[in-house]
Amino acid sequence: MIDGWEEEVLSVDRVSLAFAGRPVLEDVSFSLGGGAFCGLIGANGSGKTTLLRAILGFETPARGSIRIDRAGGDRRLLSVGYVPQKIALDPFMPLRARDVVALGLDGHRFGLPLPSRQSRSRVDAMLKAVDAERFADQRIGTLSGGYQQRVLIAHALVRQPRLLLLDEPLASLDLRSSAEIVTLLRRFATVHRIAVLLSAHDINPLLGAMDQIVYLANGRAASGATDEVIRTEVLSRLYGYHIDVIRVHGRILVIASDSPGKILTEIAEHPEHVAAVP
Amino acid sequence: MILEPGFFASTPVQIALIVGGGAALVSGVVGVFAVLRGQSFAGHAFADISSSGGAVSFLLGINPLLGFLGMAVIAAGGMELAGARLARERDLVTGIALGAGLGLTALLLYFDVTTRSTTGVAITVMFGSMFSIPASVIPLALAVGGAALAVSAVLYRPLLLASLSPELARVAGVRVRMIGLLQLLVLAFAVALSAVTVGAILSTALLIGPAATALSLTDRPASAIAAAVAIGVGAVWGGILLAYDSFYWTPGHGWPVSFFIVSLVFLFYLLATIQERRRKRRRKAAGCRGGS
Numbered sequence: 372m373i374d375g376w377e378e379e380v381l382s383v384d385r386v387s388l389a390f391a392g393r394p395v396l397e398d399v400s401f402s403l404g405g406g407a408f409c410g411l412i413g414a415n416g417s418g419k420t421t422l423l424r425a426i427l428g429f430e431t432p433a434r435g436s437i438r439i440d441r442a443g444g445d446r447r448l449l450s451v452g453y454v455p456q457k458i459a460l461d462p463f464m465p466l467r468a469r470d471v472v473a474l475g476l477d478g479h480r481f482g483l484p485l486p487s488r489q490s491r492s493r494v495d496a497m498l499k500a501v502d503a504e505r506f507a508d509q510r511i512g513t514l515s516g517g518y519q520q521r522v523l524i525a526h527a528l529v530r531q532p533r534l535l536l537l538d539e540p541l542a543s544l545d546l547r548s549s550a551e552i553v554t555l556l557r558r559f560a561t562v563h564r565i566a567v568l569l570s571a572h573d574i575n576p577l578l579g580a581m582d583q584i585v586y587l588a589n590g591r592a593a594s595g596a597t598d599e600v601i602r603t604e605v606l607s608r609l610y611g612y613h614i615d616v617i618r619v620h621g622r623i624l625v626i627a628s629d630s631p632g633k634i635l636t637e638i639a640e641h642p643e644h645v646a647a648v649p
Numbered sequence: 650m651i652l653e654p655g656f657f658a659s660t661p662v663q664i665a666l667i668v669g670g671g672a673a674l675v676s677g678v679v680g681v682f683a684v685l686r687g688q689s690f691a692g693h694a695f696a697d698i699s700s701s702g703g704a705v706s707f708l709l710g711i712n713p714l715l716g717f718l719g720m721a722v723i724a725a726g727g728m729e730l731a732g733a734r735l736a737r738e739r740d741l742v743t744g745i746a747l748g749a750g751l752g753l754t755a756l757l758l759y760f761d762v763t764t765r766s767t768t769g770v771a772i773t774v775m776f777g778s779m780f781s782i783p784a785s786v787i788p789l790a791l792a793v794g795g796a797a798l799a800v801s802a803v804l805y806r807p808l809l810l811a812s813l814s815p816e817l818a819r820v821a822g823v824r825v826r827m828i829g830l831l832q833l834l835v836l837a838f839a840v841a842l843s844a845v846t847v848g849a850i851l852s853t854a855l856l857i858g859p860a861a862t863a864l865s866l867t868d869r870p871a872s873a874i875a876a877a878v879a880i881g882v883g884a885v886w887g888g889i890l891l892a893y894d895s896f897y898w899t900p901g902h903g904w905p906v907s908f909f910i911v912s913l914v915f916l917f918y919l920l921a922t923i924q925e926r927r928r929k930r931r932r933k934a935a936g937c938r939g940g941s
Contacts, residue, residue: 427820453820458813465685466813467868478810479821481803484871510868526817 380405380450380533380566381426386435388421394590395421399435401585401594405533405564408557410577410597412570413587419570420456422587423536426568427453440533452527456538460519462512468522469494469507475526497525501555517548521555528559535559537569541576549576556580574601575622601625653894661780662893665846665906668782669885671794672843673855677878678801679839680860681870682832685812687736691728691833693853694743695840698724698750700849702841703774704757708765713774714786717844718793721837724750729830754849772905777848779889779906790842797838804828804835809870846885847907855881858914862921884913 381403388396395418403409413419424430426437440450452475466474472494477484498504501521506514511522520540527535537556541549557580560567571577574584584601585594588609593600600606601623606614610627617624656662683692699721706716724746731742754774761770772778801808807828811818815825843852863876888910896903 429819451820453817455814455816458817463864464813465681465864465868465870465873466809470809470869471813474806474810474813474817475821478806478818479823480806483802483805508868 378405379403380407380440381568382436382438383422383426384436384438386422386425386432386437388418388425388430389433390418390421390430394433396587396592397590399585399587399592399594401583401592403534403566403568403583405566406560407566407583408560408580409566409568409583409585410571410574410581411568411585411587412572412574412577414572417587418590419572419587420538423453423538423568423570426534426536427451450533452530452532452535454520454523454527454535454537454540456540456542458519458523460512462510464510464512466511467508468498468503468511468514468518468525471511471522472497472525472529475529493529497529498522500528500559501525516543517545517552520544520548520552524552524555528563528565531563533565535565535567537567539570539572541569541571541573546576553577553580574625578621578623652890653897656890656893659893660784661782662889664782664784664787665779665889666886668786668790668842669779669846669889669906669910670882671790672839672846673859673881673885674878675794675797675839676843676852676855677859677863677881678874679797679835680856680858680881681863681874681877682801682808682812683836683856684860684864685809685870686832688836689853689857690740690743692836692840692856694728694747694750695721695724695837696844696849696852696856697747697754699837699841699844700774701750701753701757703844703849704754704761704770707761707770707774708757712783712785712789714789714793714841714845717849718789718838718841720750721841721844722834725833725837729833773848775848775850776905777844777846777851777907779846779892780903782845786845790845793838793842797835797842800831800835804831808832847910851907851911854911854914855885858911858918859884862914862918865921865925880914880917884910884917887913 379402383399383401386396386399387394388399399422411419411422421430425432426439473484473490476490476493495504495507498507501524503518503521503525506518506522511519514522524537535556540552544552553576556567556569559565569577578597581597583595584597585592586600586606586609588606589611591609593605593609601616603614603616606616606625612627615626617626683689699717702716702718702720703713704716706713727746728743758771758774762768769778773781807818807823810821811823811825811828818825839856840852843855847855859877859881860873862880863873866876867873888906891909892903892906
């Protein structure tokens with residue numbers, strides 16, 4: 372789903388993944404162009420993290436190929452920013468917010484850091500862009516969860532990657548922080564033409580911002596524009612039984628039933644309940 | 650009088666100042682990373698295990714630093730091979746290895762006393778005797794210290810990144826496993842060097858104390874390293890001075906240098922902690938809180 376003029380950043384082509392010997396995902400295909408904001412939606416255990424790790428190069432697909440920036444191989448590492456789900460951060464860690472972002476700039480290089488005005492201003496600009504500049508000189512472990520998240524996003528973006536991956540960034544945030552992070556990420560995607568792929572188990576916080584979705588269920592994936600994928604026919608085919616998609620006050624409810632009119636479980640908030648359905 | 654006559658002219662004092670100062674310098678740098686990575690217990694275990702090397706060096710008549718270094722490096726290699734990833738498992742394996750090493754030391758010290766009738770070896774190996782360091786230690790000490798500092802400088806940035814998050818480091822292309830192993834080796838070097846000065850048991854105090862003090866004073870890794878070095882060198886040189894002076898307090902007998910050094914380290918830590926608590930209380934009273 373790439374506009375003709377938009378350069379393709381990530382291409383996942385018929386990828387199948389296994390984890391600990393068991394198949395996790397089969398025949399997943401989608402592509403992202405610069406400026407795309409794509410939600411990777413699925414229940415816990417649906418393969419979201421495994422797919423992200425495969426894109427990062429930590430897992431090798433059993434089948435299919437993954438290409439970033441139209442080049443495969445290790446060049447991909449330079450074009451990707453990553454925000455992991457959880458980093459153990461306690462208040463004793465002697466790294467200020469600005470130190471964490473600076474490490475995103477040159478932490479991979481050997482030797483001692485040579486402080487330069489240019490790198491300092493890049494770090495300052497990045498902290499400002501994530502609205503965390505007033506915490507620049509505070510230890511990262513003393514910041515709230517939402518602001519730690521922003522600093523980690525700054526760390527991931529400071530080298531201007533083409534692709535930004537986030538693993539469940541909204542999971543431990545309250546509603547307001549969640550909305551703020553989504554707005555922030557959407558702005559980065561649009562303004563800097565970065566392809567953003569973030570995983571989540573709840574569609575709703577992403578609804579306004581997401582223009583593309585990769586929906587994982589039952590070991591398979593459905594991908595495309597949000598309106599194309601979140602439809603009864605598509606999801607029913609994916610899950611293998613009847614799914615109703617209901618829109619209420621701008622929220623989406625995805626409901627599984629085994630006969631019309633009978634509701635088994637409501638999926639959107641707790642898609643993991645589907646696994647219990649026979 | 651603080652500076653008693655003959656202080657700088659005395660050869661044992663000169664050797665102590667050089668080797669001790671070097672050990673404090675290296676321990677300051679390496680200690681900050683050890684505390685950052687939660688390796689205080691591992692550092693202590695390396696020191697205890699290295700004591701067997703120290704004991705054997707007296708038995709064989711070789712350079713004691715070589716003995717400490719050999720066993721410390723073996724301890725580091727063993728820890729990497731054991732490959733314990735989770736914190737509790739690492740704690741366990743470290744504790745067991747530590748016990749085994751000390752048991753070996755007990756045996757070797759017994760041999761030292763019975764076969765060579767060198768009295769005071771146990772004290773020297775465990776708690777150091779800084780005024781009896783042979784001059785032959787100096788070249789090796791400079792090499793070991795220099796290597797530890799050089800490797801630390803080269804690994805500085807990727808090690809910081811990997812200590813923040815091994816995952817983020819991996820994404821950036823850092824060879825996390827390799828630099829982790831190199832850092833363990835550097836830790837072994839630092840431990841061996843400080844074991845020769847303040848003994849195996851107290852070497853942890855020189856590794857962790859100044860680093861912990863520095864980390865409560867500053868938020869930046871670079872400043873923490875500088876502060877840890879300053880505090881460590883200050884404690885070591887101050888301890889040497891006080892020990893030298895103590896000859897004059899109780900004529901003919903001086904108190905152990907390592908006692909003065911560790912006391913100063915502890916004193917600095919107390920002062921820094923008190924100051925930090927006071928600062929925190931002031932900040933809370935002013936109503937400033939970070940984040941929202």
